[in-house]
Structure formats: structure tokens, C-alpha cells
Amino acid sequence: MKLLLSVLWFLVTITSIPTIAIGCFKVERDALITFKAGLKDPGHLLSSWHGPNCCNWTGVICDNITEHVVTLNLRNLYDPYDCDDQDSCSDWDSHELSGEISPALLSLRHLTHLDISGHDFSNSTIPKFIGSFQNLVYLNLSLSWFGGVIPHELGNLSRLQILDLSESNFTGLLPPQLGNLSDLWS
């Protein structure tokens, strides 16, 4: 009986390993790696994004109890308004992420805060899939050269409390569902 129990315990332990890497869910880690692969990162903002524990990667914050990724804060910390000389302006430029925002990110189903402000998405439209982050309360896409029409899918973000789309080149209006936001920056 004792042997049987320890064999069972062994099996349970073995089979639970693939889902949780140390302090980080494999599916969420994979999503972040795919997201990183779609981006150009001349300033090496994402250089810490390797190794098993995605919870200690730059900008990634996991809930300390559930260990799910809850915050992705990739704000460009070089302030464009603090760039009166050529040197500090090129600091900002050279730290801009660009490229494609992979829908793989949707695997971060527990995400509440997303900040990808201060980068360069070359007037591309905001990806529609961002409207599917059901738990999002904070979304900051300001100063990142998003443009075109704001996807109405953002109106699905029913928990959103803070939305910052300022300093962009949008041509359309905000989806009406977002009109109720108490803290809207656009």
C-alpha cells in the first residue's frame, strides 16, 4: 500500500511538471517568447526574457499566489518630452520596440495591466485581439504610433478602468462602450 501510494505520488508529481515551470506557467512563457519573436528590440528591453521563470523577466509581473502573469509593463522609460538635445532623443528612438504584436499574447488570460507605450508601431491599427483580454483594467498604448481606426472590439473590455490612447494618429472615434470609462486619456 505504501509503495503504491508513493508510486502514485511520483506519477502525480511527474505529470504536473510540464504545466508549471518554476514560478511561471509554460503556456504563458511560450506566449511571451512568441510575442518577443515578433518584435524588433534594438534597446534590449527584453534581454532578460530567457530562462524558465518568466515571472522575473523585465516588465512581467505574476500574481504571487496563482503565479499567472497579471502585468506586462513594457513602457519605454526614455521620456520623449525630456529630449531637447539630440542625444536624449536618440536614446528614446533607440529603445523603441517595433514590429508585430503577436496574438499569442492572448494566452495571458489573467492579464490585468498592459502597457506598451512609447514605442513605434508605424501607424498600424491596434490589434483587435486586445479586446479579448477579459480581465484588463489598465491599457496604455500612448505615444506608440498606433493609427487608423480604433477597433470596436476594445468596447468588449468590460473591466477596463484606465485607457490611455493619447499621442496617436487615429482617424476614427472611440467605440461608444468606452464612453463610460472614468479615466480615459485620448
Ligand SMILES: *[C@@H]1O[C@H](CO)[C@@H](O)[C@H](O)[C@H]1NC(C)=O
Ligand atoms: C530569475 O530567476 C532565476 C532563478 O530562479 C535566476 O537565475 C535569474 O538570475 C533571475 N533573473 C532575474 C532577471 O532576476
Ligand SMILES: *[C@@H]1O[C@H](CO)[C@@H](O)[C@H](O)[C@H]1NC(C)=O
Ligand atoms: C505579492 O508580493 C508583493 C511584493 O513582495 C507584496 O507587496 C504583495 O502584498 C504580495 N501580494 C500578495 C497577495 O501576497
Ligand SMILES: *[C@@H]1O[C@H](CO)[C@@H](O)[C@H](O)[C@H]1NC(C)=O
Ligand atoms: C501611459 O504611459 C505614458 C508613458 O509612456 C505615461 O506618461 C502616461 O502617464 C501613462 N498613462 C496613464 C493613464 O497611466
Ligand SMILES: *[C@@H]1O[C@H](CO)[C@@H](O)[C@H](O)[C@H]1NC(C)=O
Ligand atoms: C504615421 O502617420 C503620420 C501622419 O499621417 C506620418 O507623418 C508618419 O510619417 C507616419 N509614420 C510611419 C512610420 O508611417
Ligand SMILES: *[C@@H]1O[C@H](CO)[C@@H](O)[C@H](O)[C@H]1NC(C)=O
Ligand atoms: C465581444 O463581445 C461580443 C458579445 O459579447 C462577442 O460576440 C465578440 O466575440 C467579442 N469580441 C471579442 C473580440 O472578444
Ligand SMILES: *[C@@H]1O[C@H](CO)[C@@H](O)[C@H](O)[C@H]1NC(C)=O
Ligand atoms: C500624429 O501624431 C503625432 C503625435 O501625437 C502628432 O505630432 C502628429 O501631428 C500627428 N499627425 C497627424 C497627421 O495627425
Ligand SMILES: *[C@@H]1O[C@H](CO)[C@@H](O)[C@H](O)[C@H]1NC(C)=O
Ligand atoms: C454607461 O453607464 C450607464 C450607467 O451606468 C448605463 O446605463 C449605460 O448603459 C452605459 N453605457 C454603455 C454604452 O455601456
